[in-house]
Amino acid sequence: MATPNFKDDTFLARWLSGELSVEEEAELRSRPDFAAYERMMGNLNRMAPPAFDTKEEFQKLKSERALRTSAAPQQPVLHPRPRLMRRILPWSAAAAVALLLVAWFLLRPGTDSFEAANGDQQLVAELTDGSTARLNAGSDLAFAVTTTERSATLNGEAYFEVEKAAIPFVVQTSLGEVSVLGTSFNVYSRNGEMAVSCTTGKVSVSFEGDAADYPITPGQSVGRNRLGEINFTETTSPEELDWLSGKSVFINRPLAEILDELERQFDLTVERPAALNLKETYEVTFPNDDLDTALGMALGSIKGYKHELEGTTIILIPEE
Amino acid sequence: MKGNIPAGVCEDVVYESVYQEVAPKLRNFLYYRTGSAENAGDIVQESFLRLWENCSKVLPEKASAWLFRVSENVFFKQKARAKVVLKYEWRQRGPEPTYASPQDELEEREFQAQLEAAIAALPDGAREVFLLNRMDGLKYREIAELLGISQKAVEKRMHRALVSLRELHAGI
Structure with a gap:
């Protein structure tokens, strides 16, 4: 079978939406595989997903909603006989104390935790103050509101949309912190490297062990690399907000970092041969939802190696 | 004068109209x-319950994208994910196709079975789009807004889906 060879990667999409020019349409119709596309689309026109009864489903939703909103006790109330009561009274007192302790621990500042494990694509954390955080794969976040601040502790990478409030929203990472009142911004903090990009509002960044504040405005990024060098960039580069649109973009980044991201996005282990130069830089983009394509794009450009996927391990094999 | 502007989707009328508009699309997307x-x-039910709990924070015009995002979240939290097997219903559109011969009918059924298998084998992102x-007849722009991706990305996934279907379907 001839490999499909289209002049661009949205060609068939534009055919379906009727946006091809007359010439393009003629070109498509002269292809040997056109009949196959046309037949598949013909069949698809006659297919439909199972029916969805909106009215009935809405009634179900309403009754479930009523159940949850009424403060009805979760469990039936127990009425033990008096004798039994006497027997368990000391124990229940102890249990009550233990329960109070647990409740105190859990409710103290009301910490919520969120985790996007390796292989998860994205997790949307809805925070109690109405803000949201989108976590990239391999990241976790804890959130608590105190009287003086809204405190989010991040490991990894997340995009924040912060609701306006009187007390600041502070993102703490092991490498530095970001403080805002209401805005949206991206924080990357992994392997000794931190970068913050601002999309709306105003953001103030400080790095661990550095007393200075680095304010940035929309379209600006500030980062600190492993050597401690601070970099300002005027435009938010595609590398930083790439993952929000479901892909990973690297522009002249070391191979080690690319392999790390691949492991996080697809929950894999990449075996790294000793002879492989992990510091060599590459320009690579891969989708976060399509393993085969991602492997081809991320590993295809490594010269002298081919790759094989065995279970959840990728093995790089030197070519003869 | 305050409280005149209805905020969010807490009004029953607003909530229900959001449901009527978004629930069928959301159900199919999740299907x-x-x-x-x-x-x-x-x-779908869990996502709408969360919309109810957060009704004052979500603007009606933002509700569909919000629901799609939350539903993905709910989906990701489910532990076991089964292999995708989709079943379709046939649209009542015109008379049943007639076949010139039993062979033709058999061939058509085989074509259809392979097409369905090929759709199930597409990557999640491409299949949904x-x-x-x-x-559901959604336009590329509408899909882009619901999923929070660019229209270009939607078009690329569409193109890729067709090319992969053709490849997966090459058996016939």
């Missing part, structure tokens, strides 16, 4: 992802 109408229905466009 294409999970391959289970029952599971998809459960996630493809079916939302083909089955």
Whole structure:
């Protein structure tokens, strides 16, 4: 079978939406595989997903909603006989104390935790103050509101949309912190490297062990690399907000970092041969939802190696 | 004068109209992802319950994208994910096709079975976009807004879906 060879990667999409020019349409119709596309689309026109009864489903939703909103006790109330009561009274007192302790621990500042494990694509954390955080794969976040601040502790990478409030929203990472009142911004903090990009509002960044504040405005990024060098960039580069649109973009980044991201996005282990130069830089983009394509794009450009996927391990094999 | 502007979707009328508009699309989207109408229905319900709990924070015009995001979240939190097996119903559109011979009919059934298998084998992202466009008739721009991706990305997924279907379907 001839490999499909289209002049661009949205060609068939534009055919379906009727946006091809007359010439393009003629070109498509002269292809040997056109009949196959046309037949598949013909069949698809006659297919439909199972029916969805909106009215009935809405009634179900309403009754479930009523159940949850009424403060009805979760469990039936127990009425033990008096004798039994006497027997368990000391124990229940102890249990009550233990329960109070647990409740105190859990409710103290009301910490919520969120985790996007390796292989998860994205997790949307809805925070109690109405803000949201989108976590990239391999990241976790804890959130608590105190009287003086809204405190989010991040490991990894997340995009924040912060609701306006009187007390600041502070993102703490092991490498530095970001403080805002209401805005949206991206924080990357992994392997000794931190970068913050601002999309709306105003953001103030400080790095661990550095007393200075680095304010940035929309379209600006500030980062600190492993050597401690601070970099300002005027435009938010595609590398930083790439993952929000479901892909990973690297522009002249070391191979080690690319392999790390691949492991996080697809929950894999990449075996790294000793002879492989992990510091060599590459320009690579891969989708976060399509393993085969991602492997081809991320590993295809490594010269002298081919790759094989065995279970959840990728093995790089030197070519003869 | 205050409290005149209805905020969010807490008004019953607003909430219900959001449901009527978004629930069928959301259910189908989740069906294409999970391959289970029952599971998809459960996630739709859970997402709308969360919308109710957060009704004052979500603007009506932002509700559909919000629901899609939350539903993905609910989906990701489910531990076991079964292999996607999609079943379709036939649209009542015109008379049943007639076949010149039993062989033709057999061949057509085989073609259809392979097409369905090929759709199920598409990557999640491509399958959802493809079916939302083909089955639910959503425009690329609408899909892009619901999923929070660019229209270009939607078009690329559509193109890729077709090319992969053709490749997966090459057996015939």
